[in-house]
Amino acid sequence: MLVALCAAGVTVLIDVRDGRLPAIVHWGPELPGLDATEAETLAGAAEPVPGSNNLEPVPRPSVLPEHHLGWTGRPGIRGSYAGSGWSPFFTATGVRLNGEPVDGFAASGPGVLEVTAADGDRLGVTVLIELLPTGLLRTRATLTNHAADIYQLDDLVLALPIAAEAAELLDFGGRHNLERRPQRSALTTGTHLRENRKGRTGADSAYVLHAGTPRFGFAGGSIWAVHTAWSGNHTHYAERVFTGEQHLGGGELLLPGEVRLATGDSYDSPWLYGSFGTGLDEVARRFHRHLRAREPRVTADRPVTLNVWEAVYFEHDLDRLLDLAERAAAAGIERYVLDDGWFGARRDDHAGLGDWVVSPEVWPRGLHPLIDRVRELGMRFGLWFEPEMVNPDSDLARAHPEWIMAAREEWPVESRHQQVLNLGIPGAYEHVKAQILAILDEYDIGYVKWDHNRDLIEAGTRTDGGRPGVHEQTLAFYRLLDEIRAAHPGLEIESCSSGGARVDLGVLERADRIWVSDNIDPHDRQSMLRWTTQLIPPEFMGSHIAAGASHTTGRRHDLSFRAATAVFGHLGVEWDLAQATEAELHELSEWIAFFKEHRGNLLDGDLVRMDTADEDILVHGVVSRDREHALFALVALDSVAPDPPARLRLRGLDPARRYRIRPQLAGAARSAPSHGSGAGFGNAPAWWGADGQGVTLSGAALEHAGLAFPRIRPDQAVLCRLDAKEELA
Numbered sequence: 001m002l003v004a005l006c007a008a009g010v011t012v013l014i015d016v017r018d019g020r021l022p023a024i025v026h027w028g029p030e031l032p033g034l035d036a037t038e039a040e041t042l043a044g045a046a047e048p049v050p051g052s053n054n055l056e057p058v059p060r061p062s063v064l065p066e067h068h069l070g071w072t073g074r075p076g077i078r079g080s081y082a083g084s085g086w087s088p089f090f091t092a093t094g095v096r097l098n099g100e101p102v103d104g105f106a107a108s109g110p111g112v113l114e115v116t117a118a119d120g121d122r123l124g125v126t127v128l129i130e131l132l133p134t135g136l137l138r139t140r141a142t143l144t145n146h147a148a149d150i151y152q153l154d155d156l157v158l159a160l161p162i163a164a165e166a167a168e169l170l171d172f173g174g175r176h177n178l179e180r181r182p183q184r185s186a187l188t189t190g191t192h193l194r195e196n197r198k199g200r201t202g203a204d205s206a207y208v209l210h211a212g213t214p215r216f217g218f219a220g221g222s223i224w225a226v227h228t229a230w231s232g233n234h235t236h237y238a239e240r241v242f243t244g245e246q247h248l249g250g251g252e253l254l255l256p257g258e259v260r261l262a263t264g265d266s267y268d269s270p271w272l273y274g275s276f277g278t279g280l281d282e283v284a285r286r287f288h289r290h291l292r293a294r295e296p297r298v299t300a301d302r303p304v305t306l307n308v309w310e311a312v313y314f315e316h317d318l319d320r321l322l323d324l325a326e327r328a329a330a331a332g333i334e335r336y337v338l339d340d341g342w343f344g345a346r347r348d349d350h351a352g353l354g355d356w357v358v359s360p361e362v363w364p365r366g367l368h369p370l371i372d373r374v375r376e377l378g379m380r381f382g383l384w385f386e387p388e389m390v391n392p393d394s395d396l397a398r399a400h401p402e403w404i405m406a407a408r409e410e411w412p413v414e415s416r417h418q419q420v421l422n423l424g425i426p427g428a429y430e431h432v433k434a435q436i437l438a439i440l441d442e443y444d445i446g447y448v449k450w451d452h453n454r455d456l457i458e459a460g461t462r463t464d465g466g467r468p469g470v471h472e473q474t475l476a477f478y479r480l481l482d483e484i485r486a487a488h489p490g491l492e493i494e495s496c497s498s499g500g501a502r503v504d505l506g507v508l509e510r511a512d513r514i515w516v517s518d519n520i521d522p523h524d525r526q527s528m529l530r531w532t533t534q535l536i537p538p539e540f541m542g543s544h545i546a547a548g549a550s551h552t553t554g555r556r557h558d559l560s561f562r563a564a565t566a567v568f569g570h571l572g573v574e575w576d577l578a579q580a581t582e583a584e585l586h587e588l589s590e591w592i593a594f595f596k597e598h599r600g601n602l603l604d605g606d607l608v609r610m611d612t613a614d615e616d617i618l619v620h621g622v623v624s625r626d627r628e629h630a631l632f633a634l635v636a637l638d639s640v641a642p643d644p645p646a647r648l649r650l651r652g653l654d655p656a657r658r659y660r661i662r663p664q665l666a667g668a669a670r671s672a673p674s675h676g677s678g679a680g681f682g683n684a685p686a687w688w689g690a691d692g693q694g695v696t697l698s699g700a701a702l703e704h705a706g707l708a709f710p711r712i713r714p715d716q717a718v719l720c721r722l723d724a725k726e727e728l729a
């Protein structure tokens, strides 16, 4: 049996012949005219030729590669019945495409292939391979133990084959305050392995692992990429074996003894997503379209949000917070989020975590006086929680020390003075759920910032001999989000984890926004926003304007650069507005008005990132889906080099239409002269025109001929607006 799936310019041809698990023959550009004969011919013609001393035939590994076929790379399943049954030999028992049994050749547009298979009467497996309407491929497996003995599963990974020309890798590293730093390397024989044992996605997660033709960029190169949609321990890997075959794979990383299947028990792997595209923008766009099709939808009219954290930290003073609310509303802000410090004994980060009861000491009348005023001012209200965490100095830890995750009698090493609440223990789970629901029932809260501020180290269940519990914890976290959302339909959730350490497609099935980083310095944010969009679209990225002097780096930046950086995500403000001058407040309100005018495109259009000759010059923008409007940012992170700079080119426009391109001056830059030196730039290019009206040029000319690049000073940005004028004759 051969099955072809085709969607959004991608074809996947899957070989399910000879009772084997599904193996991918082709995953890449669309293959027109792929009928039964062509599929059969291709599947045969693409079979590798054995070299000297090779197995014959050379094994074509399935998406769950099996050792018994002669595959010596990483197997899909590792586990055993106390040492026996360690090399499963699966025989397919059923093949269904979109629910219908397959016989011979079957084809579909977007669709899902389901293959069930058995290893004798011991193990059963169901493998799903789905091509989504966006052209995104995803696969997962469910393993079931039918034997009387316990089967210990040590590892289950899925793997997607990639072309031999994909010789260069791109994935990510990073740390707190500097998330998602891109790193490139060669794909050579062996394994590029990214393992995560942090119990959360991680600031240094591989995020999206790409393999592409050498020097692939935003616009060019054939690129295959994978993402493991899981918020607990996980792996991503790229593997090249001696026969030259290459894979990208991933799955959950299981701790020793974490998954032991008794008779009838099953293990569900997370989804492994695959995106193929020409250039990184196309790879990212498939992920974006997928998240944009998610229910409930995140819409482009999201409210501009104020978060009070960098304004007040733990100093919860009602008058000060009310004053902040007045100033926020006056500036045009539409949602007010109260951060850490409102509950229990949480006056700093040493105590109170885990006690989700409003502090009567700080809030004698509860949160009502604040929330009532916020609502009167026409803003929505949001509240911070960190439900999976506990300070040892808390009522919860004193009452239930056994609810804290630990692999031994002693508690694990502390991080930010906190330990982890074991959500795998039903009592602990119900306790925290009840406390959160009580707050949500009492107050008018439409938004929760859900934080998670430490790695899970030695995360076991003390009451069960210290058995590892990260797998259960991750599932319980998902269940808790699902149950809270079900109890409060319409509640929005922001996924925060020491900034941006929990960003993945698992959590984003249930969260509507992620906090990119605790570092709001726009110089660093330019890169973090740019690369965070490799997986998620702008409207999911919390993107704030903070104080002029960054609380993280100490660097100072003009409001125009802070704002021109932040408007390419879901805009927020995180700044003590009582410290802002009247001029700054006025400029801020202008930027907020600008964002509201453009958010329909900024948070809905297609993202474009240009490849530039100078890595300190960034050009990125958003083009509306109908190609009518676009907004681009030209950013200098350092002095422009070379001199003169390369031309400004813009992609993603309709080549057969003419556009007016003009500088879009907002905030202080509005008053800058269009020629000569002004805020943020030196000499303006002639194409700005004396009146800032710009010029009209075709999309093709803008992409291929380009314009003179404006002289931009370091750490400044200029926005350009494009509006379609006419079709070319």
Ligand code: GLA
Binding pocket: 309, 339, 340, 384, 451, 453, 496, 497, 498, 499, 515, 517, 518
């Ligand atoms: C984490 C978050 C911050 C803030 C603090 C509160 O660091 O990333 O945004 O909420 O916790 O303690």
